[in-house]
Amino acid sequence: MQYRTVPKTGDQLSILGFGAMRLPTKGRAIDEERATALIHAAFDGGVNYIDTAVPYHMGASEAFVGRVIDRKYRGKVKVATKLPPWTTHSRTDMDATLKAQCSRLQTHSIDYYLLHSLNRENWEKFLALGVMDFLDEAEASGRIQNAGFSFHGDLETFREIVDARDWKFCQIQYNILDEEHQAGTKGLRYAAKNDLAVMIMEPLRGGMLANAVPPKAEAWYRTATVKRSPAAHALRWVMNHPEVTVVLSGMNHEGHLRENLKIARDTLPGTLSPDEETMVAGARDAWRQAMRVPCTGCGYCMPCPYGVNIPECFNLWNNHSLREQRRGTKTEYAARLGGALGDAPGNAGLCQNCGRCLTHCPQEIPITDALREIQQEYEGPLWGARRAVISHAAGIGTRILAHRAHRKQGR
Known part of the structure; x- marks a missing residue:
């Protein structure tokens, strides 16, 4: 494993960190047996x-x-968690939240503690509630070891926050699509210049850079001298930066863990060749041209009070565009989001324009506007008929399988 140094403390941290937001699941719950084995394998x-x-x-x-x-x-192992702005309404809330987090994490002290998802609004809210005094006291008492912040705002706000305190670290969204988005490359360099360790979130844009590869991006990746997966190319690009x-x-x-461990061992700062940089730039342009909405699937917009599965609506919309899929898109949408297979519907047409999701999206996506576009594209006059056909076909298939199983048992 490759380790990089936290400038202000000397801590040696693995270049690959484990994000516990997208663990294996069974239904909606964490698949604890599989997730435990996966995390322990990462630690080992x-x-x-x-x-x-x-x-999360x-x-x-x-x-x-x-x-x-x-x-x-x-x-x-160093553990990082965060103070949420959405449920923090007083200085007392900060202490209560930290106490509860220490209890859940079974520790008396949290190694790396972040103010969560800062933008201009959340930053000013925290300041007004006395967050600086809270962090000073929490560090002095040993309840947290290192104070930092995660960020989803504009570059000007990022610089202001960096300058406001003697932070040990920050966490920014950074990948081949986000060089000029949010903190971006300029923010990365500004933080490093001020001796902050920089943790990177969304290096694969919620998996999009690994799983939904446009044909034009695939063509660029085929030009590589060493054949690697799209995920490997994207991770190598991030790890190539010495500020990270x-x-x-x-x-x-x-399989993802095995691949990522190898990438982490092999990708030192300055590893990428000029040809690789050109290849990644070409793939980046292909993604930007094809992507409909910059959703990472973080789920902060959920649950929707009216039942819209916002991340899945955006996931399908992006995937159909990125893969240049033209046939079967409305059928797939109806099957996965229309409730045609017996599960609860989550289609865009359920949106009542309440705007609750807008205040929670780190990407500042105009969610309600995008949902209206999705509704217009997928839920036309045949929406009800399409759902009925899929439901009927699924019912026939279920009965056939049940009949076959019954005949097999009879033998």
Whole structure:
């Protein structure tokens, strides 16, 4: 494993960190057996930094991470979690939240503690509530070891926050699509210039850079001298930056972990050749041209009070565009989001324009406008008929399978 140094403390952190926002699941719950094995394998492979937060996995992530770091890893792995602005309304709330987090994480002190999802609004809210005094007292008492912040705002606000305190670290969204978005490359360099460790979130844009590859981007990747997966190209690009301390990856499959461990071992700062830089730039342009909405699938917009599955609506919309898929898109949409297979519907047409989601989106996506576009594109006059046909076909298929199983048992 490759380790990089936190400038102000000397901590040696693995370049690959484990993000606990997209763990393996069974239904809606964390698949604890599989997730535990995956995280322990990461730790055994040299990963020594794990990142969680209050809202991850609908509130279950912190407690799970607390259980996963058993005696074997306690003290060897650094744990990061965050103070949520959405549920913080007073100075008292800050202390109560930190106390509850320490309990869930089964620790008396949190290694890396972040103000969560800062933008102009959340930053000013925290300041008005006395967050600086809270952080000073929490560090002085040892309840947290290192104070930092995660960021989803504009560059000017980012610089202001960096200058406001003697932070040990920050966390920014950074990948081949976000060089000029949010903090971006200028923010990365500004933080490093001020001796902040920089943790990277969304290096694969919520998996999009690994799984939904436009044909034109695939063509660019085929020009590589060394054949690698799209995920490997994207991670190598981030790790190539010397200002980066930790790259968080939400690994939920054993194969992803094996690949990422190898990338982390091999990708030192300055590793990418000029030809690789050109290749990545070409792939980047292909993604930007094809992507409909910059959603990372973080789920902060959920749950929708009217039942819209916002991340899945955007996921399908992007995937159909990125893959240049023309046939079967409305049928797939109806099957996955229309409730045609017996599950609860989550289609865009359920949106009542309440705007609740708009205040929670780190990407500042005009969600309600985008949902209207999706509704117009997928839910035309045949919407009800299409759902009925899919439901009928699924029912026939279920009966056929049941009949075959019954005949097999009769033998």
